[in-house]
């Protein structure tokens with residue numbers, strides 16, 4: 001039985017999501033066991049130390065060293081948890097990051113702003129154009145420098161589209177305050193911090209059209225920061241992305257020619 005099934009958490013759509021739900025289950029079972037244990041101890045104390053049996057307090061307190069031994073045991077258990085589980089699991093995640101770079105990931109810059117999200121794709125060349133914050137003209141403007149050759153085929157969309165079955169690397173950033181890009185069906189979220197681009201990655205394993213929310217209270221329009229996400233079949237995604245890239249290149253070609261004269 002898994003508590004995560006009763007908590008109203010939506011279906012998982014990413015490769016790693018099942019492990020997150022498993023952790024949620026483990027933590028809930030552990031907390032239930034702790035809650036029951038502490039409640040029994042509380043009930044025991046109420047009965048064992050009731051006023052009619054112990055009208056006077058003991059001024060000596062505990063005289064043995066049990067509590068010191070218990071504290072040492074807690075330190076050892078926590079060291080085992082940290083060194084034996086947390087560090088190796090973190091290492092596995094960071095090692096996979098190197099592997100992900102080789103798996104032909106879809107890359108998108110995600111820009112949070114008050115109050116919405118903008119998506120910047122690198123286009124067919126796979127390279128994001130240079131970003132210059134001084135070129136930003138509105139709060140949703142990603143500030144792309146179109147004098148950069150790498151920017152010529154870049155395109156911007158109001159909806160995030162990514163392929164199924166390939167990793168998606170989203171570089172999360174913000175134009176103003178701290179936001180948080182939170183995709184609940186993918187079991188992943190990342191703070192959007194102005195001046196920083198922080199990559200987050202996951203592999204969608206089913207197609208879905210869903211919404212993405214802002215997970216960080218960021219101002220009066222925070223509740224309206226709902227983004228749209230579409231996970232498409234890989235072939236449909238490539239057709240769409242190449243088409244958008246070609247259109248962007250065509251629309252900028254005359255400008256690029258004038259600039260080079």
Ligand SMILES: [Cu+2]
Pocket residue numbers: 112178179180214215216217218222225
């Ligand atoms: Cu926000």
